[in-house]
Amino acid sequence: MRHTLPIAPQFYVTAPQPCPYLDGRMERKLFTALQGDQAQRLNDALSKQGFRRSQNVLYRPSCAECSACLSARIRVADFEPSRTHRRILKANTDLRRNATSPWATEDQFALFRRYLDARHADGGMADMDVFEFAAMIEETPIKSRVIEYTRAARPGETGRPMACVALTDVFDDGLSMVYSFYDPDLQGRSLGTFAILDHIDIAREAGLPYIYLGYWVPGSRKMGYKANFPALEIYKGGRWQNIGDPADHRAELHPLSVDPIAEQVARISLPEARAIRE
Incomplete structure (x- = not known):
């Protein structure tokens, strides 16, 4: 006898809270749980529609006043490093990459705390303790890796001190850089950019076509660096498209750019049901 297992997640909306990217605005998120034996397929499908993973949750900004958060990814095959990128790669030739399972360590947490205290002391993650850090790294129902540099x-000093760490998800069509942090004393090395460049090499070696970078936000200085990567495309209007001129996306800051929640959910494409036999 054949049965089908439908993938029918329930979607919810968070309460409004201050936007971390644009001053004076409020954000809310559309989210769903990521669990069960279909978690990887659901994650792959929704990530291609602008969703991001945080532990066991998939979310996408769904703000009432703007639609500025645009999911961004790099086309690996079309990427050519700029002169600045080549300089960053050259400055970091001494770094050694180590890919591990998603398991938190004391060295990672020590680097994470130094990074937050130096770069994001007033951010939403500033008060994270070692247990919350471990949950961020380890609570993943999909294929994830920790890339240490x-x-x-x-x-x-003894051994090889940690310079940078990236928590990375593996999709069927690419790598998603969930979160990365680095030694603030090495700021001149542009380690955040270096990690992205190295992930492009990892994806190319694995035959994966995309590097997912999270959200690019027009008007946000914090997210502006993503527009500097060649072969960048954004998810907008229900499809992936070249970013073009970043200035062309200012309309997403207008309140009339937002569709009702019900319409947004109705347009989400879910994975096809998987047939099984008994």
Whole structure:
């Protein structure tokens, strides 16, 4: 006898809270639980429609006053590093990559705390303790990896100190950089950009076509660097398209750019049901 297992997640909306990207605006998120044996397929499908993962939840900004948060990804095959990118790669040739399972360590947490204290002391993650950090790294129902980058030891140091860490999800069509952090004392190395460049190499070696970067937000200085990557495309109007001139996307800041929640949910494409036998 054949049965089908429908994938019918329930979607919810968070309460409004201050936007972390644009001053004076409020954000809310459309989200659903990510669990069960269909989690990987659901994650793959919704990530191609602008959703991001946070532990066991998939979410997408669904604000009442603007639609500025646009999911961004790099086409690996079309990417050519700029002169600045080549300089960053050259400056970090001493770093060694180590890909591990999603397991939190004390060294990772120590680097994470230094990064937050130096770069995001007033951000939403500033008060995270070691248990919350471990949950961020380890609570994943899909294929994830922790990519560590270590540097050569300086006088008085032992081993290879950690320079940068990236929590990375593996999709059927690419890699998604969920969260990355680095040694604030090495800010001149542009380690955030370096991690993206190295992930492009990883994806190319694995035959994966995309690197998912999260959201690009027109008008946000914090997210502006993403528009500097060649072969960048954004998810807008229900499809992926070249970013073109970043200035062309200012209309997404207008309140009339937002569709009702019910319409947004109705347009979400879910994975096809999987047939099984008993």
